[in-house]
Amino acid sequence: CYKIAQISKDDNSQLAVCRVLLAELEAHKDAWPFLTPVNHKVILGYRKVIKRPMDFSTIRRKLNNNLYFSLETFMGDVNLVFDNCEKFNEDDSEIGRAGHNMRKFFDELLQLKK
Numbered sequence: 001c002y003k004i005a006q007i008s009k010d011d012n013s014q015l016a017v018c019r020v021l022l023a024e025l026e027a028h029k030d031a032w033p034f035l036t037p038v039n040h041k042v043i044l045g046y047r048k049v050i051k052r053p054m055d056f057s058t059i060r061r062k063l064n065n066n067l068y069f070s071l072e073t074f075m076g077d078v079n080l081v082f083d084n085c086e087k088f089n090e091d092d093s094e095i096g097r098a099g100h101n102m103r104k105f106f107d108e109l110l111q112l113k114k
């Protein structure tokens, strides 16, 4: 029936937008702290402080496994990466600044895609 086809088409186009957005985030020069999960065995205190770890490779796996239902659920995980970064790093630090730069870049990307 047309209605069901219409909903699935929107989901597909939203997921296509998520793939483009994630590729642009991964290609950014300041993406390096966020490309893979933080190794909490090496970074003391991380597991205790950060309740919901998230990174771009995990987002990529979830996207490939169809675990995002909309652009909004995808955005929730991207913003979680930056919120975790702010919680664990000083603003005036290399990784803290990278997180702020990446969040600003993501917000600008979303403006373009709307």
Ligand SMILES: CO[C@H](O)CCc1ccc(O)cc1
Pocket (backbone or CB within 6 Å): 033, 034, 038, 043, 084, 085, 088, 089, 095
């Ligand atoms: C996204 O990166 C995480 O916030 C960990 C940051 C970090 C890594 C190594 C350190 O020595 C200190 C902080």
